[in-house]
Amino acid sequence: MKKNKLIQKTFSLQKDLTDCGVSCLQSLVKYYDGNISLETLREKSGTGKTGTTLLGLYQCATEIGFEAEGCEGDIDTLIKHGAPVILHVIIDQKYEHYVICYSFNDKNNQFYIGDPAKGLEYWKKEYLNEVWVSKTCLTLKPALLFETNTVIEKKKKVWLKHLIKEDQEAIYTIIILGFIFTLLGMSMSVFSQKLIDDILPKQKIHLLLLSISFLGFLLFARIGIQALRELYNIKQSRSFNERINKQFYSSLLHLPKIFFDTRKIGDFVARLNDTQRIQTVIKQLITNTVVDTLGVLISIGFLFAYAWKLAVVCIIISPIVFLILFSFNKKIIEAQSNVMQSYSARESNYIDSIKGIDVIKAFSKQYLFEKRNEAVFSLYQRRVFELGKLNLTISLYSGAALVVFLLLIIGLSSYGVLNGTIKIGELTAIIGISSSLLSSITNLALITIPLQEARVAFNRMFEYSSLKKEETEGKEIKNIDSIDVINIDFRFNGRSRLLHRITLSLEQGKVTCVLGESGCGKTTFTEILQKNYSPENGAIIINNNINLKDISIQAWRSLTGVVPQNIQLFNGNILENIILSEEVNEHKLQKVISLGFDAFIDSLPQGFFTLAGEEGINLSGGQKQLLGWMRALYHDPQFLILDEPTSSLDKENRMFICKLIEKIKSEKIIMIISHHLEEVKEMCDDMIIINKPKVPDLG
Numbered sequence: 179m180k181k182n183k184l185i186q187k188t189f190s191l192q193k194d195l196t197d198c199g200v201s202c203l204q205s206l207v208k209y210y211d212g213n214i215s216l217e218t219l220r221e222k223s224g225t226g227k228t229g230t231t232l233l234g235l236y237q238c239a240t241e242i243g244f245e246a247e248g249c250e251g252d253i254d255t256l257i258k259h260g261a262p263v264i265l266h267v268i269i270d271q272k273y274e275h276y277v278i279c280y281s282f283n284d285k286n287n288q289f290y291i292g293d294p295a296k297g298l299e300y301w302k303k304e305y306l307n308e309v310w311v312s313k314t315c316l317t318l319k320p321a322l323l324f325e326t327n328t329v330i331e332k333k334k335k336v337w338l339k340h341l342i343k344e345d346q347e348a349i350y351t352i353i354i355l356g357f358i359f360t361l362l363g364m365s366m367s368v369f370s371q372k373l374i375d376d377i378l379p380k381q382k383i384h385l386l387l388l389s390i391s392f393l394g395f396l397l398f399a400r401i402g403i404q405a406l407r408e409l410y411n412i413k414q415s416r417s418f419n420e421r422i423n424k425q426f427y428s429s430l431l432h433l434p435k436i437f438f439d440t441r442k443i444g445d446f447v448a449r450l451n452d453t454q455r456i457q458t459v460i461k462q463l464i465t466n467t468v469v470d471t472l473g474v475l476i477s478i479g480f481l482f483a484y485a486w487k488l489a490v491v492c493i494i495i496s497p498i499v500f501l502i503l504f505s506f507n508k509k510i511i512e513a514q515s516n517v518m519q520s521y522s523a524r525e526s527n528y529i530d531s532i533k534g535i536d537v538i539k540a541f542s543k544q545y546l547f548e549k550r551n552e553a554v555f556s557l558y559q560r561r562v563f564e565l566g567k568l569n570l571t572i573s574l575y576s577g578a579a580l581v582v583f584l585l586l587i588i589g590l591s592s593y594g595v596l597n598g599t600i601k602i603g604e605l606t607a608i609i610g611i612s613s614s615l616l617s618s619i620t621n622l623a624l625i626t627i628p629l630q631e632a633r634v635a636f637n638r639m640f641e642y643s644s645l646k647k648e649e650t651e652g653k654e655i656k657n658i659d660s661i662d663v664i665n666i667d668f669r670f671n672g673r674s675r676l677l678h679r680i681t682l683s684l685e686q687g688k689v690t691c692v693l694g695e696s697g698c699g700k701t702t703f704t705e706i707l708q709k710n711y712s713p714e715n716g717a718i719i720i721n722n723n724i725n726l727k728d729i730s731i732q733a734w735r736s737l738t739g740v741v742p743q744n745i746q747l748f749n750g751n752i753l754e755n756i757i758l759s760e761e762v763n764e765h766k767l768q769k770v771i772s773l774g775f776d777a778f779i780d781s782l783p784q785g786f787f788t789l790a791g792e793e794g795i796n797l798s799g800g801q802k803q804l805l806g807w808m809r810a811l812y813h814d815p816q817f818l819i820l821d822e823p824t825s826s827l828d829k830e831n832r833m834f835i836c837k838l839i840e841k842i843k844s845e846k847i848i849m850i851i852s853h854h855l856e857e858v859k860e861m862c863d864d865m866i867i868i869n870k871p872k873v874p875d876l877g
Contacts, residue, residue: 185280189292196229199276201294202264203235206318211326214242221440224672232266234672235316243324247317253303257282264316267309334640341422348414349464355407356469360476362400367610369393374603411465415457422453426639432647435710442526452635459632467625473618477611484604488590496619499579503623506572510630513565518634520558527554569627576623580616587612652730658737658816658847659721660685666716676702682866689848691858694868700851704819709734739815743822745806747794753786756809770811773838778804799826821851836861
């Protein structure tokens with residue numbers, strides 16, 4: 179029975195059937211007390227518009243810490259296995275689908291199945307046998323690398339403590355000032371009570387003047403303390419924002435390149451913006467929330483002094499407000515997650531549209547992108563609206579409860595005045611203190627809304643910050659004499675094999691051309707040679723005795739250079755885009771210029787100080803490619819990778835590049851990627867053709 183309750187708690191439905199595979203995997207992650215977002219599982223399994231394969235689920239499962247195995251079986255082996263299994267089934271004899279087989283129930287002779295499209299249900303043996311045509315399945319068992327919720331939460335706490343460690347002094351100061359500020363806030367209520375019950379009836383003019391003077395001092399002191407507290411807030415906010423932005427941005431830059439190739443820019447921008455959400459809530463917690471908490475305690479303390487029965491009533495009733503709000507927690511988290519995800523999609527859509535404005539205008543497709551933007555933005559606004567309605571509902575419920583609370587306090591205290599147990603001045607003080615108490619309780623109750631928003635934002639940031647960084651450790655090398663590629667295989671998760679048994683040798687002084695049709699994996703091969711991607715099988719041997727995977731990334735990349743087909747330029751001048759550094763090495767720069775680039779630099783309006791503009795908007799395609807050549811050669815690589823190195827150049831500059839390659843090849847290993855033999859045959863010493871794999875892809 180406990181097991182069934184756990185299944186019901188961890189299983190989730192999925193509206194988008196392309197996600198049925200990763201939805202099954204996510205449910206099993208939760209079943210084994212883990213927690214991984216559906217977005218991460220999509221990326222790791224290679225889930226696209228048509229879903230993913232069982233191989234993709236296997237690769238994803240092993241990557242997140244499961245001991246996974248793809249198997250074939252039958253009904254009897256499924257019963258004997260006894261643990262949850264992901265099954266590949268065919269629904270209505272045409273729809274490929276994934277379900278979870280949790281267990282077999284001997285009493286009703288049926289399987290307990292989790293179907294992401296329908297929910298949890300029992301299937302008869304005959305029906306399962308009918309839809310489980312392939313008899314393939316994926317068995318999963320948590321391995322040592324599998325992280326449970328407990329481990330993840332500990333890591334989150336460590337990360338958060340590290341972030342706010344430097345703010346401890348400021349936080350404690352803000353809290354102490356908040357306590358004094360709250361205490362002084364009660365001075366008006368106390369003064370009102372003394373004024374009505376003691377000073378005015380006895381006409382103590384001297385005491386009245388003295389009291390007003392003292393009250394004025396306290397109120398001015400309160401203003402000063404508030405200003406000082408706000409100053410500490412501003413300083414803490416600045417320090418925290420700089421620190422969290424630096425850490426998050428640094429974490430991103432050190433992630434493997436393949437991570438960026440599978441995500442949209444808008445998602446990164448949205449997550450960077452999440453840092454502000456976290457700081458906003460931290461500020462609210464250490465200022466308003468601390469003050470409100472102290473306000474509740476101090477108010478109840480004063481009420482005990484005036485009418486202890488009223489204080490007891492407050493203590494009994496206050497938790498009711500919190501219980502009302504906590505009942506909305508799950509809905510708040512879900513709604514805020516939806517808002518943040520749709521915000522990421524909105525950012526991505528804007529960025530894609532602006533980056534592709536040339537294409538949009540060239541084909542007059544403004545209406546299409548307007549329609550797409552309308553759909554994306556409408557979804558975002560709909561989710562914002564749903565969250566707004568939820569917040570409004572919470573405010574109405576909490577507000578109604580607090581009004582009842584206030585009326586009860588006023589009624590009881592007024593009754594105390596009528597029966598002579600409470601003085602009129604005390605009634606005034608009680609009403610003032612109760613109003614302050616209600617305000618504090620309202621604020622404390624509603625803090626759950628931004629707190630949950632910050633929690634979602636924090637989890638999104640932590641997800642990226644906790645990912646495994648590039649492994650930089652390895653052997654140091656100072657030169658590259660030869661590169662031997664031996665039987666390299668590669669595939670993206672969940673997809674067919676892209677490269678199969680690629681073998682070639684690269685030597686210093688020779689230019690090797692790699693030819694192949696578009697989509698055969700030539701550029702992917704260059705990513706492997708740069709240590710951006712890791713091959714599935716095979717080896718790359720450097721200098722006849724060192725495996726590339728054992729070499730330090732920094733050492734390797736300091737000896738390699740790439741001239742890609744599309745040159746990425748930054749919003750700076752030409753010189754900055756060449757050196758990618760704060761200091762210029764004059765010797766290296768003059769060496770590059772002497773190779774024949776002086777004419778190119780002289781043709782620019784301000785020479786080296788010509789602004790390239792955002793993404794090189796001020797330069798032509800040919801100028802960008804020449805700049806890419808200068809950048810690569812400035813860093814003096816021993817291994818030079820050229821991806822369609824003359825694709826954007828005119829005839830004159832192509833001849834210049836051909837002569838340049840002839841000049842520099844004696845001291846370098848050069849590999850040219852191309853799909854046009856005519857363009858590169860004059861430069862090549864050796865040639866290899868990459869074809870799309872034709873062998874059966876057995877995984």
